[in-house]
Amino acid sequence: MKHPKNFYALFLSVVLLLGIISGNAQITAIKAGKLVEPETGTTLPNQIILIEKGKIKAVGAGLPIPKEAGVIDLTGATVLPGLFDCHSHLCQMTFPNNRDLFTTDIKQSTAFRAIIGVKTAKEMLEAGFTTVRDVGNNGNYADTSLRNAVEQGLVPGPTIINAGRIIGPFGGQYHLRPDRVELGAPEYLFADTRDEMLKAVRENIHFGALVIKIVVDDQKYIYSADDIKFIVEEAGKAGAKVAAHCMTEKGARNAIEGGVASVEHGFQMSDEALRLAKQKNVLLVGTDFTEKAAGYLGLDEKTALLFHKIFLDRLKRAYKIGVPMAFGTDAFFDVPNETRGTLAISYLDSYTEAEIPAKYILQMLTTNAANLVGVEKQRGAIKAGMFADIIATPENPLDNINTLKKVSFVMKNGKVIR
Ligand SMILES: [Zn+2]
Numbered sequence: 001m002k003h004p005k006n007f008y009a010l011f012l013s014v015v016l017l018l019g020i021i022s023g024n025a026q027i028t029a030i031k032a033g034k035l036v037e038p039e040t041g042t043t044l045p046n047q048i049i050l051i052e053k054g055k056i057k058a059v060g061a062g063l064p065i066p067k068e069a070g071v072i073d074l075t076g077a078t079v080l081p082g083l084f085d086c087h088s089h090l091c092q093m094t095f096p097n098n099r100d101l102f103t104t105d106i107k108q109s110t111a112f113r114a115i116i117g118v119k120t121a122k123e124m125l126e127a128g129f130t131t132v133r134d135v136g137n138n139g140n141y142a143d144t145s146l147r148n149a150v151e152q153g154l155v156p157g158p159t160i161i162n163a164g165r166i167i168g169p170f171g172g173q174y175h176l177r178p179d180r181v182e183l184g185a186p187e188y189l190f191a192d193t194r195d196e197m198l199k200a201v202r203e204n205i206h207f208g209a210l211v212i213k214i215v216v217d218d219q220k221y222i223y224s225a226d227d228i229k230f231i232v233e234e235a236g237k238a239g240a241k242v243a244a245h246c247m248t249e250k251g252a253r254n255a256i257e258g259g260v261a262s263v264e265h266g267f268q269m270s271d272e273a274l275r276l277a278k279q280k281n282v283l284l285v286g287t288d289f290t291e292k293a294a295g296y297l298g299l300d301e302k303t304a305l306l307f308h309k310i311f312l313d314r315l316k317r318a319y320k321i322g323v324p325m326a327f328g329t330d331a332f333f334d335v336p337n338e339t340r341g342t343l344a345i346s347y348l349d350s351y352t353e354a355e356i357p358a359k360y361i362l363q364m365l366t367t368n369a370a371n372l373v374g375v376e377k378q379r380g381a382i383k384a385g386m387f388a389d390i391i392a393t394p395e396n397p398l399d400n401i402n403t404l405k406k407v408s409f410v411m412k413n414g415k416v417i418r
Pocket of ligand 1: 087089330
């Protein structure tokens with residue numbers, strides 16, 4: 001005799017059984033033909049990586065693979081940790097018909113900016129970037145919403161360490177009209193006095209910033225070393241580091257003396273400023289635009305080439321002096337036939353052009369970046385206890401760094417993305 005109660009009981013048992021089965025099958029084993037450890041620049045053959053609950057359980061040669069494990073065969077590939085972009089703008093995008101940032105920023109609503117972020121976050125992840133430090137220009141906290149959506153599994157994307165709104169002296173990075181000063185918001189939090197700086201940091205942290213981004217020197221009044229020290233201390237109370245956009249020599253020096261975690265851009269830095277950065281262990285996130293990428297800034301061909309040459313010269317000097325560097329792109333443009341991810345990895349061209357060794361480029365993309373972002377105990381290496389952020393390439397990037405443009409496998413937090 002049929003009874004609805006029996007039907008539900010049966011249904012529940014099946015669900016429970018499926019749950020138990022899938023629970024047992026939660027171990028994943030990756031067979032890695034080659035495993036690259038960026039920190040040491042070594043390659044290990046035939047490694048097994050065991051993954052459980054999103055984290056790496058064990059790594060080694062000849063590890064026994066549990067019977068119930070799902071096996072991913074990457075014996076024909078090189079396996080390495082997921083990549084980092086330490087200077088992303090996921091929710092910002094200029095289009096070919098208008099490369100001007102000010103008009104683009106004010107025309108696009110925060111809702112539209114969030115939709116841009118959904119697209120770029122997915123594209124970054126698919127290209128192999130499993131972590132980004134996103135340094136502002138996201139409307140009214142579209143970045144915090146995007147991070148929450150990714151963390152809740154609503155949309156795919158890298159782990160995001162976001163900056164919320166950028167803090168800077170009056171004007172931020174704009175040249176405002178006196179009758180429309182409000183157009184500087186929500187992109188920037190103007191903070192000139194100590195009270196305003198304190199308020200800006202606290203407000204930004206409250207609305208979800210995990211890192212503080214300051215613009216040091218885009219106006220006539222620039223932040224002093226003491227101003228920056230004050231901001232660094234205030235941010236530090238909430239566990240946030242400070243990234244400093246510096247376009248001038250003086251700005252970079254103030255930022256280094258003020259104790260920031262990283263100088264962004266630093267295109268004008270002298271050898272002396274670079275030495276100071278090295279001495280104080282301040283990382284340089286050079287955002288070293290390729291000639292092509294410089295063109296997307298809205299520059300004409302001649303100026304783009306000139307800028308690229310300046311960037312390249314600083315990059316070569318920085319490497320020679322030994323400033324610790326992390327990879328960052330500053331990509332905020334829509335480009336035909338490129339995703340945000342393929343565009344980001346194309347910045348490799350600047351590093352190969354500057355003849356930086358593959359091992360160091362790889363460290364910029366992983367180890368150094370993880371240290372800067374503050375996730376070095378969780379991400380940036382394939383070791384037991386760390387999150388399973390793993391990618392694979394057809395060739396060994398230590399032999400041919402350009403193989404990173406052809407990432408064939410991406411896993412984030414133990415989940416296969418592609
Ligand atoms: Zn930027």
